[in-house]
Amino acid sequence: MSLRARLALVIALLAFLPNLVLVLTLGALGEGPWLPLLLWLFFLALLSGLVGYFLAKGLLRPLEELTRTLAYLSLKEGPLEALRLPTPKEPPPEEIALLRARFSELLARLKELLEAREALYAALAHDLKTPLLSALRLLDYLERADDLGKERRIALLRALREELSRGYRLTENLLALARLEARPPRGETLNLRALAEDLLLRYRDEAKRRGLLVEVEGAGLARGERLLVERALANLLENALRHAKSRVRLRVGEGVLLVEDDGAGLPLPLEALARPFLQGEGRRGSAGLGLYTAKRVAEAHGGRLFPCEGTLGGACLGLELPKGA
Numbered sequence: 001m002s003l004r005a006r007l008a009l010v011i012a013l014l015a016f017l018p019n020l021v022l023v024l025t026l027g028a029l030g031e032g033p034w035l036p037l038l039l040w041l042f043f044l045a046l047l048s049g050l051v052g053y054f055l056a057k058g059l060l061r062p063l064e065e066l067t068r069t070l071a072y073l074s075l076k077e078g079p080l081e082a083l084r085l086p087t088p089k090e091p092p093p094e095e096i097a098l099l100r101a102r103f104s105e106l107l108a109r110l111k112e113l114l115e116a117r118e119a120l121y122a123a124l125a126h127d128l129k130t131p132l133l134s135a136l137r138l139l140d141y142l143e144r145a146d147d148l149g150k151e152r153r154i155a156l157l158r159a160l161r162e163e164l165s166r167g168y169r170l171t172e173n174l175l176a177l178a179r180l181e182a183r184p185p186r187g188e189t190l191n192l193r194a195l196a197e198d199l200l201l202r203y204r205d206e207a208k209r210r211g212l213l214v215e216v217e218g219a220g221l222a223r224g225e226r227l228l229v230e231r232a233l234a235n236l237l238e239n240a241l242r243h244a245k246s247r248v249r250l251r252v253g254e255g256v257l258l259v260e261d262d263g264a265g266l267p268l269p270l271e272a273l274a275r276p277f278l279q280g281e282g283r284r285g286s287a288g289l290g291l292y293t294a295k296r297v298a299e300a301h302g303g304r305l306f307p308c309e310g311t312l313g314g315a316c317l318g319l320e321l322p323k324g325a
Contacts, residue, residue, distance in 0.1 A: 003060065004056050004057065004060050005056075007052070007055075007056040007059065007060065008049070008052035008053045008055070008056040009052065010052070011048075011051060011052035011055050011056060012045075012048040012049045012051065012052030012053075013048075013052075015044075015047075015048040015051055015052070016044055016045055016048035019041070019044045019048075020041065020044075023040065023041050023044075062088065062090075062092040062093055062096040063096060065088060065089065065092075066088075066092075066096060066099065066100060069085060069086060070103070073085075083107055084104070084107065085100055085103065085104055085107075088100070128167055128170050128171070131163040131164065131166040131167040131170075132163075132167055134159075134163040135160055135163045135164050135167070138156055138159060138160045138163070139160065141156070142156060142157075142160075169235075169238065169290070170289060172231060172234075173231070173235070173289045173290060173292075173293040174289075176227075176228055176231045176232075176293050176296075176297065177293060177296060179227075179228060180228070180296055180297065180300050184300065185224060185225040185228050185297075185300050185301055186225045187223045187224065187225070187322075188223070188224070188225065188226065189221055189222075189223060189324045190221065190222050190223070190224055190226060190229060190321075190324065191219075191221060192219070192220045192221065192222055192252045192253075192257055193216065193218070193219040193220065193252050195226070195229065195230060195233065196216045196233065196250045196252055196257065197216055198230075199230065199233060199234055199237055199250075200214055200216060200250070202234075203234075203237060203238075203241060206241055207241060207248070210241060210244075211246070212241060212244050212246060212247065212248055213246060213247045213248070214241075214247075214248045214249075214250075215247075215248075215249050215250070216249075216250045216251075216252065217249065217250070217251055217252070218251050218252035218253055219252055220252050220253045220254040220255060220256065220323075220324075221254060221255070221323065221324025222254075222255045222256075222321040222322060222323060222324050223255075223301070223321065223322040223323070223324050224301045224321050224322065225301075228297045228300070228301075229297065229301075229319075229321065231293065231294075231297065232293060232294040232297040232298065232305075232319055233257055233259070233294075233319060235290035235291065235293055235294045236257075236259040236290075236291075236294055236317050236319065237250070237259055238290060239259075239290060239291070239315075239317075240259050240260065240261040240263075240315070241261075243261055243263035243264065243314065243315065244261035244262055244263050244314065245261075245262050245263055245314075246262055247261065247262045247312055248260070248261045248262075249261075249310075249311075249312060254323050254324070255303075255320060255321050255322060255323035255324065256318055256319065256320050256321070257318065257319045257321075258308055258310070258316060258317070258318045258319075259316070259317055259318075259319075260308075260310030260311070260312050260314060260315065260316035260317075261310075261312060261314040261315055261316075262312040262313050262314045263314040263315060264314065264315075265313075265314050265315050266307065266315045270291070270305070270306070270307045270317070273291050274291040274292050274294075274295045274305065275292065291305070291317075294317075294319060297319075298319055298320060298321065301321050301322060302321075302322055303319065303320040303321040303322065304320050305317065305318070305319055305320075306318050306320065
């Protein structure tokens with residue numbers, strides 16, 4: 001039964017029931033013949049139904065107008081920025097006005113999210129293009145330069161590897177974010193100590209090239225999707241390797257991973273650094289996307305990315321996850 005029918009029925013019953021009681025009382029007291037009373041009762045029922053119908057229609061007119069407006073917006077083609085609720089034909093009741101205001105706020109929020117996503121993808125395309133162009137220029141130079149010495153050639157190849165690695169990290173973070181948008185993370189029991197040691201093996205050459213000592217201590221289990229947690233931890237480790245002076249330490253606990261270094265520390269609050277494509281001196285990670293990805297991974301698992309107190313004097317970031325069974 002529609003809302004209009006329910007409202008009309010309630011109004012009709014409120015108008016009809018007192019008259020029904022009155023007619024039945026008069027009939028029981030013998031105040032008149034039954035036939036005229038029943039005909040009068042039928043007339044009252046018909047009149048109450050008509051009153052209920054027209055009153056319900058009038059009361060629901062603002063809501064029906066809003067419904068037609070929303071249906072029009074759902075069929076209207078064009079950019080989201082152009083969508084807005086038109087001014088009502090007559091001032092709506094307070095409740096309908098509040099509903100219109102909340103829907104307008106929802107449209108504004110959707111526009112903000114769309115603009116933020118477009119800005120994210122535009123910045124990502126720009127930052128991904130930069131290392132690729134640099135790599136292409138280096139390859140072109142290596143192809144034309146015949147008189148390069150060994151040291152110069154090795155330096156150029158290292159620069160080429162760094163540019164390609166930067167593009168690879170951007171792609172890996174983008175894939176992790178795409179997985180988070182496509183579905184919730186799968187839960188499996190993870191050995192955080194083994195995960196940290198595997199990452200250290202992967203980044204051993206990078207640490208050696210930078211002259212850094214990297215160590216792992218502690219043990220613990222957590223629940224999460226291995227590929228996503230591994231990507232988040234890799235981002236934290238890459239940041240630590242980039243900013244450390246001599247040491248990086250991974251501390252493992254039950255449902256938590258801490259990554260600290262002996263660098264200069266966080267130049268800005270974590271909330272600011274975890275915004276994608278942060279520019280300026282506070283830029284940590286691949287185009288600012290590394291910490292953002294780590295934060296999204298932690299939150300998708302029901303955990304969090306947080307700053308912590310380290311023992312090396314530099315930055316310390318923690319990744320909290322659901323504890324393993």
